[in-house]
Amino acid sequence: MKQITLFAFIFCSLISTSQNLVLNPSFEDFFDCPLAIGFFDRNVKNWTIPSTGTTDYFNNCSEAIGFQNFNGYQEARTGKGYAGIYTYFKKDYREYIQGSLTSKLERGKKYQVKFYISLAENSRYALKEFGIMFTSTKANFKANINIYAKHIAKRHPRLTLRSTFNKEFYDNDKEWVEVSFTYTAQGFENYFAIGNFNNNSDTKKSKARQTDYESFSYYYIDDISIEPLEKEILTETTETVEQPNLKVNEVYTFKNVLFEFDKAELLTVSKEELNQLYKHLKAHPKLKVEIYGHTDNVGLETRNQELSEQRAKAAEGYLILQGLSVTKIKSFGFGSTQAISSNETEEGRLQNRRVTFKLIQS
Numbered sequence: 001m002k003q004i005t006l007f008a009f010i011f012c013s014l015i016s017t018s019q020n021l022v023l024n025p026s027f028e029d030f031f032d033c034p035l036a037i038g039f040f041d042r043n044v045k046n047w048t049i050p051s052t053g054t055t056d057y058f059n060n061c062s063e064a065i066g067f068q069n070f071n072g073y074q075e076a077r078t079g080k081g082y083a084g085i086y087t088y089f090k091k092d093y094r095e096y097i098q099g100s101l102t103s104k105l106e107r108g109k110k111y112q113v114k115f116y117i118s119l120a121e122n123s124r125y126a127l128k129e130f131g132i133m134f135t136s137t138k139a140n141f142k143a144n145i146n147i148y149a150k151h152i153a154k155r156h157p158r159l160t161l162r163s164t165f166n167k168e169f170y171d172n173d174k175e176w177v178e179v180s181f182t183y184t185a186q187g188f189e190n191y192f193a194i195g196n197f198n199n200n201s202d203t204k205k206s207k208a209r210q211t212d213y214e215s216f217s218y219y220y221i222d223d224i225s226i227e228p229l230e231k232e233i234l235t236e237t238t239e240t241v242e243q244p245n246l247k248v249n250e251v252y253t254f255k256n257v258l259f260e261f262d263k264a265e266l267l268t269v270s271k272e273e274l275n276q277l278y279k280h281l282k283a284h285p286k287l288k289v290e291i292y293g294h295t296d297n298v299g300l301e302t303r304n305q306e307l308s309e310q311r312a313k314a315a316e317g318y319l320i321l322q323g324l325s326v327t328k329i330k331s332f333g334f335g336s337t338q339a340i341s342s343n344e345t346e347e348g349r350l351q352n353r354r355v356t357f358k359l360i361q362s
Contacts, residue, residue, distance in 0.1 A: 019321050020225040021101045021111075027081040027222070029327075033061040037070065040083060046100045047083075050139035050193045051147060053095035056084040058220070072121025077176040077222040087196040088125055088203055088217035092145040096195035098138065099224060102326075103317025104264060104310070105134075107187025110229045113162070114180040115194060119173040119208060120218040126171035126208040127217055130179055131163045131197040136188040137306065149197040158188045161197055169206040176222065182229070190310065194221065246280060248287070248361050257315055257355040262299075264310035266318055274315060277357065278322045288328045288360045291315045296349035297336040309333030315355055328362070 023046035030044050038054030040047065049055045060066045060080040067075050069084075076082045085095035105111060119126055133139065133149040136158040141147055149161035164179055196203060196217075205217060246252065257270040266274075281287055293312030295304040312331035320326055341348035 020227055021103060021105075021317070021321075022224050022226050023100045023102060023326060025099075025224045026076070026079050027057065027059075027083055028079045030057065030059065030081065034059055034065045035062065037065055040097065044081075044083070048098045048138060050096050050098045050133070050135075051094065051141045051144055053086070053093070053144045055095045055097055058082050058084055071123070071218050072173065074118050074120070074173075074220050077116050082220050082222040084120065084218060084220050085195055086216055086218050087127055087130075088200065088205055088215075090200075090214065090216075092199045094144065094146040094195055096147070096193045097221060098191060098193040101190055101192070101226065101317070102320045103314055105185035105187065105189040105226075106228075106265075107185055109185050111183050111185060112180065112225070112227045112229055113183050114178060114227075115224040116176040116178055116222050117170055118176050118220045118222075119171055120220060121173045122211055122213050123173070123208055123218045124211050124213065124215050125205040125217040126169040127196060127219075128166045128169045128204050128206070129163055129196070129198070130170075130194065131161055132183075133159065133161050133193045133197065134183075134186075134189040135159050135191045135193070138191050139193060146199050147193075147195075147197055148199075160186060160189075163197070169204075169208070170219070171206065171208045173208070183226075190313070192226070194224070246359055248359050251292070251356050251358045253354050253356045254315075259311055259314075259353075262303075262307065264307060264314050266314050270315075271318060274318050275322070278319050278324060281319075281324060281328065281359075286362050288330075288362045289319075290358045290360060291329065291331040292356045292358070293331070293333040294338055294352060294354050294356070295336050296352040297339070297343045298349065301335060305333055305335035307333075308335045311355055315357075 027044050032043055034043060034057045037056045040055035040057040041049045043057050058065055058069055067073060083097050086093060113132060153159050153161050162183055164181055170177055254273055256273045258267050281289060291312045293308035295308050312333050316329050316331035319329055339352045341351040343349050343352060
């Protein structure tokens with residue numbers, strides 16, 4: 001270890017923020033240029049679908065499913081990619097997009113939710129209502145019809161639906177239209193899904209045009225953001241602190257990245273150590289980092305796996321919020337499978353409940 005003078009971070013006043021918590025918000029990161037319809041969940045990084053519908057991914061790299069596509073023409077609002085979903089079709093068929101957040105939303109905190117839509121030219125109907133379903137885990141409904149989220153939310157405390165209402169129908173098929181609202185978090189939200197959560201009979205629709213196609217409503221979606229209305233910012237004060245001599249490809253255990261029992265919210269003491277890791281990564285721009293979450297063996301294996309993933313993701317999300325590029329960090333959860341001490345004693349279980357990291361040369 002060596003002593004050097006560097007900037008240490010402290011928390012201070014609340015101000016407006018522009019920190020988007022949505023991973024890959026404009027669908028620019030993908031695996032393959034789309035060659036056919038219906039492969040959104042397999043192709044777009046950090047995005048899935050919560051049902052068995054066949055959501056579409058459009059990118060200008062593709063001749064078959066680019067800006068000129070089977071439902072008309074639309075340029076991306078930003079970049080080269082966007083999503084497309086059926087929001088009204090026969091037999092209540094629906095499509096949705098499901099996104100991931102860099103960190104869990106904080107209970108009682110207000111967030112600005114915003115996304116942009118454009119009605120596909122071949123749509124017969126325009127809608128005036130969209131919905132966002134927030135969940136603690138990835139939703140996976142084994143059907144391709146509408147998800148009755150408002151009814152499901154009455155039985156499941158870790159699922160909620162926030163509907164948007166507009167005075168006019170969203171019938172603009174030339175330009176991107178903003179959909180936005182303020183949301184107060186309940187404290188479990190890790191994932192969200194966007195679409196029409198009403199069945200056909202409850203869907204408010206208006207005939208946008210006469211077409212030769214079947215009666216449907218289809219929207220393009222781009223630039224999704226969920227941002228805290230207020231956030232803690234970091235100011236810089238100069239003081240002498242220790243800079244760790246971190247080696248590449250060696251696993252290190254955070255000493256103070258701690259969590260309350262069965263929870264994944266970072267404690268204040270944890271943020272101080274993560275700040276130091278962020279400064280190290282900022283000072284070495286060619287480095288990437290992987291975060292690993294671990295638990296003891298108390299409780300169900302499935303819950304331990306989920307908890308380890310959420311805790312690693314919490315550390316990942318915090319570093320991204322400080323400014324680390326999403327391309328420079330990945331997180332993984334291993335549950336209780338990689339114990340470093342006996343789970344027969346409290347001291348051993350405490351050592352196993354840990355978060356570790358490894359630096360990688362890019």
